[in-house]
Amino acid sequence: MLSIDSLSYRYTAATAPALDGISLTIPATGIYGLLGPNGAGKTTLISLIAGLLNLSTGHIGLDGQPLAAARAARPRAIALVPQDYAFYPMLTTQENLRFFGGTLGLTRSALDEQVAHVIAFARLEQVVGKRAEQLSGGLRRRLNLAIGLLGKPQLLLLDEPTVGVDPQSRHFLLESIAALPAAGTTVVYTSHYMEEVEAICQRIAIIDQGRLLAEGTLEDILHSPLPLLEIHLDAPLPPPLADRYSAQAIGNRKYRRELPSAADLPRVLDELASHGCPVRDLSFGQHNLEQVFMRLTNRSLRD
Amino acid sequence: MSPRLLALWLKEIIALSRDRHGLLALFIMPTIFILVMTMALRDAFTPGTTIDAPYVVVDLDQSAHSQSLIRRLGKTASFQRVGISDDADATRHGIASGRQALALVLPKGFGERLLTPSGADGQPTEPMQLLVDPTLNPALQLAFRNQVMAALGALRADELTQRAGKLFGLPTIPGAKAEKDWPDEIVSIAVRNDANVRPPSSVQQNVPAWLIFAMFFVVIPVSSIFITERQQGTLQRLRSMGVPFRLILAGKLVPFCVVNQLQALLMVMVGMFVVPLFGSEALEMPATLPQLANWCAVSAAVSLAAVAWALLIASIARTSEQATVVGGVGNILMGAIGGIMVPKFVMPAGMQTLAGLSPMAWALDGFHMVMLRHGSFADLLPSLGKLLVFAILALTAAVWLNQRALATRS
Incomplete structure (x- = not known):
């Protein structure tokens, strides 16, 4: 439903483009994860979809319509929940919700109904009369999300929605977000929290330095086309073995090498044991997102 | 009415009602300024009011003529008589100890020698003496001396008229007082368009002046909310929701213009009803409907200029602290050079020219044109025009700065 084609974007006076030829298709009714380290271009991409930046190169379409036309026809179709607490600290929870509902053009009964709906959805009943500046980090995130849902958007853009919240609130937020596609959003x-993306996203795109590095279902992304063995040893790998394995050091006594078949694994473990290098832990074949990202960019997602 | 605009207005009003510093700057500060400055400058604006230089008359003659002179002096009311004495030495001590600044000694035989001054008949005449505090302003000493001479001249003229009347058998009203109510004061008349009335009092100068100053202080709440919106990403969110920037501006202009009109109402009420409680005269508002409409037109133009200026400051400043400093200092400078703090007419010519650069001076000229000169709408056009051009320029600059900030981001 959202198609992005050859999208490039360069900020004024920037030396490198923030986005460089990105093409994606985001299917309807699902959660699409956009992963990348800080400065990768995620927020720029979100800002372009939200209409905060003007499109210069490439095309974005919503349900087959160019984005600008789709936004003009259905102004509430796309909602952005920014990373900042984008509401009024001096207003109460209810006043904030009524204000943003009003700016969406909601009339009295529809406004009452939608405000009540999002209060229930984000479980803000206990704090409706409390000023936003007095809310905890988790409640602020919930209010931020609730505001985004006021217009019953078809597409909800969430920019780092769980930054700075406690584990309970994070769990609640993730559960709530996971329930959204069922309601048609x-x-x-x-x-850049891989566990979150792994937990709730059906499809994922990994971008870095404005380029798309990988795109597909979570399974596709995590499946390593090249069987890699990552091992964590109790002692440094002796040089002769390191040469023979063509192993790459990836951390403190951590090494990575290609291993064509799982049948070779017992032999490798025996050799290591005989050289006085017991294995502390290892992974083979299926990788987590951090490892995939490391493999694709030689950088950590949290850089 | 657009629900979006209503929502924006309501939000501004709730936010302002919770901004204690903003409310203090908008309503309490100017009220205090008006009361304090009206009291402090009560006598500085009105010619002919009481001068704070008390005097004592030492009447050694105790005649009908000496008492008549004392009454005549008392009527002029410019200097304050604090007593009549018959002891010159005690009065001298009174001056030395600062109880009074002046003492007029009427010598014995003053009445008898009234029409034969300076020994015109060959007999010596004892002169009147003026005892003065040497620290008293020489201009005031001279003024008092002139008042005494004027009263004495009038007394002599009366006496002469009466004696001549008797001499020539002119008809007199039985029981009529020798002392006439001469129109011996010169009344200052302010030249206005319609009627000639007394010049403005301190309250008429101070209420519009501090009202203008207070209106420009919307810079504090306007920038506080605007900068919060920018820093918190709320402006971005509103943009992503399709709220155009012009609607956001309209959402601020209208509520703060209403707040400015509330300030005007409060300050006028203070001038009319509170200032008199402190012994000063009440504020006089225009009496006719067209003049009242002119007053409201000036008030609305000042308000537009003030809110536009506030939006410009809010667009320039990065933090609320910067806005408070830049806006506050800017207002104080505009007030200082614009004749708010020091009335323009006491400034030297060069400073008066400089005052012409301050929007607060244009605003004050507008209010003075309505309140003091009772000018027509056409007379107001120069002030209104300058204020509106200033408002449009400030708003344009604010919009341009915000668009440039977006362009830099993009």
């Missing part, structure tokens, strides 16, 4: 979820 497609979610684009940007984050």
Whole structure:
């Protein structure tokens, strides 16, 4: 439903483009994860979809319509929940919700109904009369999310929605977001927390330095086309073995090498044991997102 | 009415009602200024009011003529008589100890020698003496001396008229007082368009002046909310929701213009009803409907200029602290050179020219044109025009700065 084609974007006076030829298709009713380290171009991509930046190169379409036309026809179709607490600290929870509902053009009865709906959805009943500046980090995140849902958006853009919240609130937020596609809302979820993305996203795009590095279902992304063995040893790998294995040091006594078949694994473990290098832990074949990202960019997602 | 605009207005009003510093700057500060400055400058604006230089008359003659002179002096009311004495030495001590600044000694035989001054008949005449505090302003000493001479001249003229009347058998009203109510004061008349009335009092100068100053202080709440919106990403969120920037501006202009009109109402009420409680005269508002409409037109133009200026400051400043400093200092400078703090007419010519650069001076000229000169709408056009051009320029600059900030981001 959201198609992005050859999208490039360069900020004024920037030396490198923030986005460089990105093409994606985000299907309806699902949660689409947009992963990348800080400065990768996630927020720029979100800002272009939200209409905060003007499109210069490439095309974005919503349900087959160019984005600008789709936004003009259905102004509430796309909602952005920014990373900042984008509401009024001096207003109460209820006043904030009524204000943003009003700016969406909601009339009295529809406004009452939608405000009540999002209060229930984000479980803000206990704090409706409390000023936003007095809310905890988790409640502020919930209010931020609730505001985004006031217009019953078809596409919800979430920019790092769980930054700075306690584990309970994070769990609640993730559960709530995971429930959104069932109510007909497609979610684009940007984050650099891989566990979150692994937990709730059906499809993922990994971008870095404005380029798309990988795109597909979570399974596709995590499946390593090249069986890699990552081992964590109790002692440094002796040089002769390191040469023979063509192993790459990836951390403190951590090494990575290609291993064509799982059948070779017992032999490798025996050799290591005989050289006085017991294995502390290892992974083979299926990788987590951090490892995939490391493999693709030689950088950590949290850089 | 657009629900979006209503929502924006309501938000500004709730936010302002919770901004204690903003409310203090908008309503309490100018009220205090008006009361304090009206009291402090009560006598500085009105010619002919009481001068704070008390005097004592030492009447050694105790005649009908000496008492008549004392009464005549008392009527002029410019200097304050604090007593009549018959002891010159005690009065001298009174001056030395600062109880009074002046003492007029009427010598014995003053009445008898009234029409034969300076020994015109060959007999010596004892002169009147003026005892003065040497620290008293020489201009005031001279003024008092002139008042005594004037009263003495009038007394002599009366006496002469009466004696001549008797001499020539002119008809007199039985029981009529020798002392006439001469129109011996010169009344200052302010030249206005319609009627000639007394010049403005301190309250008429101070209420519009501090009202203008207070209106420009919307810079504090306007920038506080605007900068919060920018820093918190709320402006971005509103943009992503399709709220155009012009609607956001309209959402601020209208509520703060209403707040400015509330300030005007409060300050006028203070001038009319509170200032008199402190012994000063009440504020006089225009009496006719067209003049009242002119007053409201000036008030609305000042308000537009003030809110536009506030939006410009809010667009320039990065933090609320910067806005408070830049806006506050800017207002104080505009007030200082614009004749708010020091009335323009006491400034030297060069400073008066400089005052012409301050929007607060244009605003004050506008209010003075309505309140003091009772000018027509056409007379107001120069002030209104300058204020509106200033408002449009400030708003344009604010919009341009915000668009440039977005362009830099993009």
